[in-house]
Amino acid sequence: MLSSVAQKLIGRRFSPYPASSLCILSRYFSSDSGSDNSVLPETTKLTRTPVLVEGCDYEHWFVVMEAPKGYPLRDEIVSTYIKTLATALGSEEDAKKSIYSVSTKYYYAFGCKVPEDLVFKIKTALPNVKWVLPDSYSGDPRDNSYG
DSSP: OBOHHHHHHHHOTTOSSOGGGHHHHHHHSBOOTTSOOOOOOOOOOOOOOOOOSTTOOSSEEEEEEOOOSSOOOHHHHHHHHHHHHHHHHSOHHHHHHHEEEEEOSSSOEEEEEOOGGGHHHHHHHSTTEEEEEEOOOOSOTTTTOOO
């Protein structure tokens, strides 16, 4: 049985979906619990691929955070980034030295230079961290410029 949303889409005279996609819609909007979605491929250990983007050195990381509640000032957001990273590094001074970029307006994230073995700790043990991604550090590595 199709859900009411799928029925409305199918019943439209000028559906935005091609006729071939109706079977896909019925699959995703289906309330049939008889389908077996428990068969998932086994997770395999991830292997590092050769560097595809110049500057990706697995030392520079982009840490994406949850959006803060309310409308804090930029300095308050940056202070939160420092305190979050300090939890992993052990001191706020080390965190300040490690952070090389911040974003506080359209998305909430910071770039930091930390050893790869800390990335798992940052991702799993620190509050409000959504993602930790390798940052393509496109500056001149000799003078630590970013950009």
